[in-house]
Amino acid sequence: GLVEPTGRARGPEQIHDAALDALESALGTERSAILHADDDGKMCFAAWRKLTVRHLNAVEGHAVWPVGVKDPQPILVPDTGADGGFDSWRELLDGERIRAMVFVPLVDRGELVGKLMAYFSEPRRFSSDEVRLLKTIASHVAEAVGRKRADAEVARLYEQAQTARVVAEQAAISREHLLALVAHDLRNLLHAAQMRSSLLLRRLPTLGSPQALGDDLDIIHRSTEGMSRLIDDLLDAA
DSSP: OOHHHHHHOOSHHHHHHHHHHHHHHHHOOSEEEEEEEOTTSOEEEEEEESOOHHHHHHHTTOOSSOTTOSSOOOEEESOGGGOGGGGGGHHHHHHTTOOEEEEEEEEETTEEEEEEEEEESSOOOOOHHHHHHHHHHHHHHHHHHHHHHHHHHHHHHHHHHHHHHHHHHHHHHHHHHHHHHHHHHHHHHHHHHHHHHHHHHHHGGGOOOHHHHHHHHHHHHHHHHHHHHHHHHHHHHO
16 A cells, blocks of 8 residues: 555655555554665654654664665564664663664665664564565655655756856856947047047148157057957957
């Protein structure tokens, strides 16, 4: 009954609820959790049932499988009291009355994206049928979570593309304004040079003052220098 709920789920919360319901029904436990791996591989609680704040704070970020592990398998803990690997967690486990646990990896397209957890107050053995069922639940959850993650990534890329488009449009407008300003200044400088050169040509036959000729040539020279600088600016902008 998990495939249909996760398939039509509209958000992570619905996916989580369907998975935790399936865990409770399959294993007969009210205590369970779903954790997602962040970009650094740290496992963070995304949903849980009947777990204390103390437990959440203590277990948050705890790594069960190494980062980048290939083909992680479920980890079954039939009796935490008889497993020396949990001695450092003894106070927490006894205080929370946790005597058996199961960790099931969530794997999407070969990547470890999270885990399912279920807790039991008494030691218990997990049958092969239960393990297969846990893997099936985890597979559906991982696929649904991966689908939602992919949708979020597409939305993020689309937003980036939209932002880039706006930036490009603004840059294009800025370039157009710059070109318009430079063209206006170039026109003024060119007009000044043309006017002075025309005046100089008309006055040349009767010009008797070398100083006047020098003044006109100086204006033409400075105008053409200004145009040269503006052309360099245009080339830099391009």
